Amino acid sequence: MAYEKPLPQPNADTRPFWDGCKEHQLRFQKCRDCGHVRWPPSIICPRCYSSEVEWMVASGEGKVYTFVVYHYAYHKAFENDLPYITAIVELEEGPHILTNIVGCSSDEVRCDMPVKVAWEDVTEEFSLPKFKPAQND
Amino acid sequence: MGLKDKYAIVGVGYTPQGRVPGRTALSFYVEACANAIKDAGLGRQDIDGLICYRHFQPASGEREVTPYVVAQQLGLAPKYLSQEANCARSQLHHALGVLEAGLCNYVVVAYADNALSSDRIPDETNPENSVFGQFGYPASYAMAARRAMHTFHTGPETWKMIAVGQRQWASLNPLAMMRDRPLTFENYYSSKWVVEPFRVSDCCLVSDGGRAYIVTSVERARDLSHQPAVIIGIGQHNPSSYIDQSTYMAGPTGAKIAGEMALKMAGINLEDIDACEIYDCFTYTVEVTLQDYGFFGLGEGQDWFKYGTITPGGRLPVNTSGGLLSEAYFMGLTPLTEAAMQLMGRCGDRQLGAKTNTKEPEIILCSDNGATLQTHSCTILRRF
Ligand SMILES: [Zn+2]
Numbered sequence: 001m002a003y004e005k006p007l008p009q010p011n012a013d014t015r016p017f018w019d020g021c022k023e024h025q026l027r028f029q030k031c032r033d034c035g036h037v038r039w040p041p042s043i044i045c046p047r048c049y050s051s052e053v054e055w056m057v058a059s060g061e062g063k064v065y066t067f068v069v070y071h072y073a074y075h076k077a078f079e080n081d082l083p084y085i086t087a088i089v090e091l092e093e094g095p096h097i098l099t100n101i102v103g104c105s106s107d108e109v110r111c112d113m114p115v116k117v118a119w120e121d122v123t124e125e126f127s128l129p130k131f132k133p134a135q136n137d
Numbered sequence: 138m139g140l141k142d143k144y145a146i147v148g149v150g151y152t153p154q155g156r157v158p159g160r161t162a163l164s165f166y167v168e169a170c171a172n173a174i175k176d177a178g179l180g181r182q183d184i185d186g187l188i189c190y191r192h193f194q195p196a197s198g199e200r201e202v203t204p205y206v207v208a209q210q211l212g213l214a215p216k217y218l219s220q221e222a223n224c225a226r227s228q229l230h231h232a233l234g235v236l237e238a239g240l241c242n243y244v245v246v247a248y249a250d251n252a253l254s255s256d257r258i259p260d261e262t263n264p265e266n267s268v269f270g271q272f273g274y275p276a277s278y279a280m281a282a283r284r285a286m287h288t289f290h291t292g293p294e295t296w297k298m299i300a301v302g303q304r305q306w307a308s309l310n311p312l313a314m315m316r317d318r319p320l321t322f323e324n325y326y327s328s329k330w331v332v333e334p335f336r337v338s339d340c341c342l343v344s345d346g347g348r349a350y351i352v353t354s355v356e357r358a359r360d361l362s363h364q365p366a367v368i369i370g371i372g373q374h375n376p377s378s379y380i381d382q383s384t385y386m387a388g389p390t391g392a393k394i395a396g397e398m399a400l401k402m403a404g405i406n407l408e409d410i411d412a413c414e415i416y417d418c419f420t421y422t423v424e425v426t427l428q429d430y431g432f433f434g435l436g437e438g439q440d441w442f443k444y445g446t447i448t449p450g451g452r453l454p455v456n457t458s459g460g461l462l463s464e465a466y467f468m469g470l471t472p473l474t475e476a477a478m479q480l481m482g483r484c485g486d487r488q489l490g491a492k493t494n495t496k497e498p499e500i501i502l503c504s505d506n507g508a509t510l511q512t513h514s515c516t517i518l519r520r521f
Pocket residue numbers: 031032033034035036045046047048049050
């Protein structure tokens with residue numbers, strides 16, 4: 001069955017991130033001058049304004065910063081997932097990213113709960129970084 | 138001292154509001170502005186500044202509501218006009234700026250929309266969020282509220298008192314969309330999830346209609362129709378980070394610095410505030426805003442709101458029109474115009490003072506915030 005949910009729309013800034021996801025890597029820009037790991041991507045470091053940058057690969061480990069639970073689908077393609085959880089995960093390396101928590105029920109998820117990345121290959125072109133409880137292995 | 142006591146709100150324009158089908162957004166803008174101009178006792182020849190909201194995507198079949206077309210339909214050729222992005226938080230500051238610079242004498246500020254009755258595609262879609270099924274502001278603010286539940290003592294037990302308190306004020310306001318829809322704590326808990334932890338009763342209304350007000354100098358205000366509502370303090374702070382990267386969603390939000398700035402300009406303390414008109418896109422917004430202003434300590438809201446603190450008869454009335462939750466949604470103009478009307482003594486059954494067993498209002502504090510707690514402004518008004 002065709003994938004009916006919205007897909008990422010990579011742009012010149014975000015394409016390296018989504019290309020990384022395709023290879024199951026969470027790639028972020030790291031400032032070569034001050035070491036700050038940033039998200040979303042930017043032409044300069046928001047801390048020191050350096051434009052010297054490298055892409056690093058994050059460990060995929062972090063914790064739930066916050067989350068909400070959808071009991072109603074505002075897009076038809078999400079109806080079968082109800083109830084589903086969207087969350088902001090604070091990665092060990094610093095960046096916060098929006099994602100879904102999978103592999104646990106909406107009653108079990110908590111702020112500061114340790115999580116790790118769980119890749120979902122949704123199309124030929126895209127893999128999405130979702131997160132599951134760290135102890136589920 | 139800044140701008141203390143130099144400028145005032147001197148007129149307020151209303152339109153039919155609530156569900157008002159068959160009207161364009163433009164028609165509400167024009168009606169609200171014209172009513173504000175007339176309300177102040179002015180004519181179109183007096184108006185030399187016009188500031189409109191950066192409009193949403195127009196409804197299908199409608200043209201974009203630019204300040205130019207609003208000016209055209211009002212027969213205005215102002216010396217200052219908000220040409221691009223502008224929201225209620227910055228509208229007043231722009232108005233004060235052009236008055237202070239001597240560019241204008243009378244500025245009209247407006248917001249209007251036909252959001253409830255028109256068909257439109259939401260213009261806030263963010264491809265990076267929709268991929269994960271994250272849609273709209275309720276979900277963003279619900280994320281902030283969830284983090285707050287983790288950080289300090291809050292949740293539906295606190296928010297229900299805000300929703301119910303404001304609904305009590307709405308029951309006294311003939312214009313309020315929820316006037317005839319009483320809300321009890323039981324109703325609050327039975328209202329549906331919008332996105333957990335927010336229920337329908339935690340979320341602001343969607344409204345057709347418009348609202349406008351006129352700002353001028355206190356000197357010029359003396360000759361006009363109403364006792365002016367004098368601006369004594371303003372402050373703005375913009376933490377700016379989107380919710381995905383925000384680390385202040387449980388506070389301190391922009392309210393802390395904006396509030397300190399406004400109180401300092403006014404030369405007053407929180408104890409001098411008789412009532413508050415707080416931008417209440419969600420119940421949690423009211424809690425975190427009052428908390429960041431310093432009305433109560435972290436997580437003490439649950440006790441502070443008890444026993445009707447903010448309701449008719451309460452010791453610090455909040456959102457006396459019903460607010461965005463229970464009156465109607467006109468951005469930060471809902472709270473600001475209500476404060477002006479209360480200080481002018483024009484609020485009928487909901488008038489602060491003897492009529493509602495509350496303090497005679499001398500000083501009212503108003504807030505406005507935008508995006509997901511990314512921007513905040515505080516405005517303090519006093520009776521003339
Ligand atoms: Zn740097």
